Amino acid sequence: MSVDTxxxxxxxVSSSGTVDGxxxxxxxxxxxxxxxxxxxxxxxxxxxxxxxxxxxIVDPHVHFDGPNPLFDGxxxxxxxxxxxxxxxxxxxVIDFAWQGATRDGADGRRxxxxxxxxxxxxxxxxxxxxxxxxxxxxxxxxxxxAELPAIVDDGVxxxxxxxxxxxxxxxxxxxxxxxxxxxxDAVAIVHTEDESVCAQRAAVLEExxxxxxxxxxxxxxxxxxxxxxDDALCLAVEAGCKYYGLHTSSEKAAxxxxxxxxxxxxxxxxxxxxxxxxxxxxxxxAEIGTLAQMAPPLRSSAxxxxxxxxxxxxxxxxxxxxxxxxxRDEKEADDWWDSPYGVNGLQHSLPVFFDEAVHRRxxxxxxxxxxxxxxxxxxxxxxxxxxxxxxxxxxLVVFDPAAQYAISAEDNASEADYSIYExxxxxxxxxxxxxxxxxxxxxxRVVGDPGYGEFVARTRxxxxx
Numbered sequence: 422m423s424v425d426t427x428x429x430x431x432x433x434v435s436s437s438g439t440v441d442g443x444x445x446x447x448x449x450x451x452x453x454x455x456x457x458x459x460x461x462x463x464x465x466x467x468x469x470x471x472x473x474x475x476x477x478i479v480d481p482h483v484h485f486d487g488p489n490p491l492f493d494g495x496x497x498x499x500x501x502x503x504x505x506x507x508x509x510x511x512x513x514v515i516d517f518a519w520q521g522a523t524r525d526g527a528d529g530r531r532x533x534x535x536x537x538x539x540x541x542x543x544x545x546x547x548x549x550x551x552x553x554x555x556x557x558x559x560x561x562x563x564x565x566x567a568e569l570p571a572i573v574d575d576g577v578x579x580x581x582x583x584x585x586x587x588x589x590x591x592x593x594x595x596x597x598x599x600x601x602x603x604x605x606d607a608v609a610i611v612h613t614e615d616e617s618v619c620a621q622r623a624a625v626l627e628e629x630x631x632x633x634x635x636x637x638x639x640x641x642x643x644x645x646x647x648x649x650x651d652d653a654l655c656l657a658v659e660a661g662c663k664y665y666g667l668h669t670s671s672e673k674a675a676x677x678x679x680x681x682x683x684x685x686x687x688x689x690x691x692x693x694x695x696x697x698x699x700x701x702x703x704x705x706x707a708e709i710g711t712l713a714q715m716a717p718p719l720r721s722s723a724x725x726x727x728x729x730x731x732x733x734x735x736x737x738x739x740x741x742x743x744x745x746x747x748x749r750d751e752k753e754a755d756d757w758w759d760s761p762y763g764v765n766g767l768q769h770s771l772p773v774f775f776d777e778a779v780h781r782r783x784x785x786x787x788x789x790x791x792x793x794x795x796x797x798x799x800x801x802x803x804x805x806x807x808x809x810x811x812x813x814x815x816x817l818v819v820f821d822p823a824a825q826y827a828i829s830a831e832d833n834a835s836e837a838d839y840s841i842y843e844x845x846x847x848x849x850x851x852x853x854x855x856x857x858x859x860x861x862x863x864x865x866r867v868v869g870d871p872g873y874g875e876f877v878a879r880t881r882x883x884x885x886x
Contacts, residue, residue, distance in 0.1 A: 422461045425858060428817065429457050431469030434786045435476075435809055436795035444474060446815040449857035454809055469819050472852060475790055477512025477816030478771055479797040479807050481555075482667065482693065482741035484763065485516050486544045497746035497765075497836050500871045503549035504834035505744075505768040507861040507869065510818035510851040513798070513806050513877065515553040516541060517581060520560065534558065534568050538577060548874030549861050551816075553803065555610060556580040558598065559588040566601050576878020578802050579608035579665070584649040585616040585716075592652055599660035606881040608801070609657060610665040613649035613674070614641055614717060623758065632756025634710040638703050638718040640757070643671035646717050650674050654681040658689055663884055665800065666692035668743050670717040672727035679736040688885040691800055693739035694728045696770045697841060700777045701725075705841070711760035712752050712839050715743065729782060732792060738800060740774055740792040742766045746837040765837035769828050769847070771820070776847035779822065786822070802879035815858035824850040834867070 424447040433442050433454065445453040445460045453460050485502040506514055518541040521532030534556050541554055554577050558565060569580075580602060583589040590598075595611075602609050623640040626632075631639075650666055657664035658681060666678050669692050682690040697715070702722045705713045713719060731737040745763025754760040766773075771793065778784040798807025805814040825848045830840040854862035861869030 424452060424461050424463045426465045426467060427457075427460050427463035428467045428469055428474055428819070430471055431474035431819065432471070433474050433809055434790050436787055436791040438787055444809060444815070444817065446858040449815055449859070451809060451811050451813055451815045453811055467819075467853070473786060473820040473822055474809075475510070475786070475818045475820055476794040476807050476809050477818055477854065477856065478510045478793045479513045479803060480506065480511050480741050480744070480767065480770070480793075481515040481739065481797045481801050482695070483514045483516055483744040483767060485514070497744075499545045499548040501834055501836045502744070502746065502767065503871075503874060504867050505765075507549050507854045507856075507867060508834055508851060508865070509768045510771045510820060510854050511550065511767060512816035512818070512854060512856045513551045513553070513803060515555055515579075515801060516545070517557045518554045518577070519557045520562075520565075534565060535572060538572065542876055545874070545876065547871040549867070549869045549871055550856050550874045551806075551877050552874055553577075553801065553877045553879050558582050558590065561590055561594040565598075569601055569605060569607070573605045573607050573881070578879045578881050579610055581610045581612070581667070583612045584653065585612065585614040585619060589616055592656060595653065596656040596660065599657050599662040603660045603662040608663045608665055608882065610667055611653045612667050613646055613653050615645040615649045618642065618645040618648065627758055632758060634706040634714065634757045635703070637706060637711075637714060637757040638720065641716055641718050643673045643720060643724070646671055647673035647677050650677040654678070654690065658685045661689070663688075663882075664690055668698070668717065668741070669694045669728065669731075669737060670698045671720050671724050675728060675731045675737060679731065679734075682736060691739075691884065692737045693741050694732070694737050695741055695743050696766055696774045697764065699725055699728050699732070699740065700773055701841070709841070709843065711754050711757055712749065713764060713841055714752070714757060714760045714762060715745070715764045716762040729778075732788075733784070738792070738796045741797070742770045746835045748837060749839045752839070764841045765833075765835050766841055768832075768834060769840065769842050771818070771851065772847045772849045773828075773842055773845065775820070775822065775849040780848050800882055800884065802882040803877060804880055806877070815855060817853070817855040818851060819853040820849060821852050822849045824848070826850055
């Protein structure tokens with residue numbers, strides 16, 4: 422038997438441990454893993470040079486091209502965003518299809534969720550890496566419920582709701598959505614901040630002319646995040662609906678997720694945080710101003726430590742990026758309320774998190790694989806992703822844990838021309854990235870072709886496994 426590629430001389434990192442060995446790949450699939458003396462001959466042998474060989478990173482929370490029909494959002498093309506992802510070892514992303522988004526400029530306030538999914542699939546045809554989609558619900562439209570079964574059958578098996586912004590929904594409507602998603606065995610993913618609290622705190626700050634970026638976190642306090650999470654979780658567990666808490670930024674919000682998870686089980690309750698929430702704190706606003714503005718905000722150093730503890734206890738499952746690309750001239754403002762929300766971080770997320778978790782806090786490389794590959798793949802029904810198991814997609818990252826570099830926006834593949842991590846020194850860098858057995862990054866350079874990435878239809882995930 423001969424195969425296409427064998428990756429040799431590596432330390433294979435799974436979610437449960439490490440072992441020295443190699444990986445054999447044929448027709449885009451992993452066909453054998455282990456002792457190199459037992460692997461088949463190959464047309465090409467790739468020497469990992471003693472570095473780590475990990476499953477490709479799965480980021481279930483990115484924002485690429487495909488505007489929210491309710492505002493003029495960022496314009497990260499799939500080509501630029503997927504190149505940034507590949508350079509950071511990310512082989513699969515899950516993006517958002519906004520209810521009513523269309524390419525032809527039709528009124529998105531009347532369009533359907535299926536319109537948004539069709540739009541997103543068309544604009545994603547230049548992606549370098551594989552992608553899935555979340556459906557994003559932006560209004561209380563009863564016609565939505567008739568759309569959902571076919572959408573789930575087509576492989577979009579998770580749906581985002583907001584408790585804030587102009588497109589946030591009421592608790593009553595949210596509860597009805599949870600009832601329907603429970604019947605369909607789909608997943609609810611929720612941005613939780615109490616809109617009335619955030620609006621009131623922001624108004625107080627604006628009236629007092631407290632526009633310095635260091636004041637921004639007070640406009641979206643941690644208790645507002647926790648309050649909304651509590652409401653949403655109460656509705657979800659009553660409905661028996663799988664609930665995934667997005668971008669958890671604070672100890673208080675993490676504690677709410679932990680409480681419901683312990684009472685109702687991990688088969689119903691899961692949660693994520695983001696790389697920036699476990700590596701940066703609110704002092705970053707004094708350093709780079711509104712370039713660091715996202716929602717929820719960066720919190721205290723105590724919150725950073727608490728979120729790491731939640732990951733260590735498995736009370737939070739996933740580390741994502743919530744990647745949003747704006748340019749510096751769009752983000753910079755004298756007053757924080759004049760700056761849009763969202764920061765880019767996809768290209769450096771794996772090195773930053775690996776450095777923080779492994780080198781600075783003493784966690785294992787396997788913990789990184791669990792939080793950034795294995796769990797997001799399993800929780801969102803990406804059955805062939807996030808693992809080095811034979812029979813799954815040959816999505817691999819060769820990662821040098823010792824190489825040190827300083828992050829600079831000059832290296833950005835993203836449309837964003839700044840980095841929230843600017844100047845940060847990290848140990849660990851991506852050498853090669855493979856998607857379904859093909860190099861998309863080799864020796865730190867993009868070599869893949871736009872359009873190689875494919876839409877991945879996801880299954881209804883089983884959270885009890």
